Amino acid sequence: MSSSHLQWLITRKTSSFILKKRNVKQPFSTEPLHLTNRHCFKYNTFIHKNVIGVEPAKDKNGFVVAMKSQKKVFKPKASMVRFQIKSGPRHTLAKLRNIVKSGYRKDCTGAVLKKASAIIRSEKVRVPKKVKPTKKAE
Structure with missing residues (x-):
């Protein structure tokens, strides 16, 4: 198994769960079990x-x-x-x-x-x- 940091670097820009909106800097995430719906390393449910x-x-x-x-x-x-x-x-x-x-x-x-x-x-x-x-x- 690779580390969660390496997995994050690979999938952070290409994840199918990213939801980008106009005029919003932080993209959202549509992952199941996500706590805050913000696309970030801390709350990602697949890499931890x-x-x-x-x-x-x-x-x-x-x-x-x-x-x-x-x-x-x-x-x-x-x-x-x-x-x-x-x-x-x-x-x-x-x-x-x-x-x-x-x-x-x-x-x-x-x-x-x-x-x-x-x-x-x-x-x-x-x-x-x-x-x-x-x-x-x-």
């Missing part, structure tokens, strides 16, 4: 050994954590481990923080927690405020 990603759950209850396991490195589909966390907002974020601290990319802790909390916020049901009826002037 340890990758952790957060996705919304299909049943709109909690989120799905996807991690690359080290056992099946040469089988990309089999190397992904996915599990759902759905036990309340505070408890799920605490669980996710413990998972990240236990050996999965400590430099990406903030981005993982931001994405997870954004997913939790988007699933929250908003109740519209009741509008008080105005009294007619007689």
Whole structure:
């Protein structure tokens, strides 16, 4: 296996996941499991050994954590481990923080927690405020 820095130098300008926009200096990335959607070395999901990603759950209850396991490195589909966390907002974020601290990319802790909390916020049901009826002037 080559180093992640060498892989980045080879694929940074020719990746099929680059999304360039006019008048934007930093290109975007459309990679699956990407945390910030910025095309950069730190958050690239293909070149690093340890990758952790957060996705919304299909049943709109909690989120799905996807991690690359080290056992099946040469089988990309089999190397992904996915599990759902759905036990309340505070408890799920605490669980996710413990998972990240236990050996999965400590430099990406903030981005993982931001994405997870954004997913939790988007699933929250908003109740519209009741509008008080105005009294007619007689």
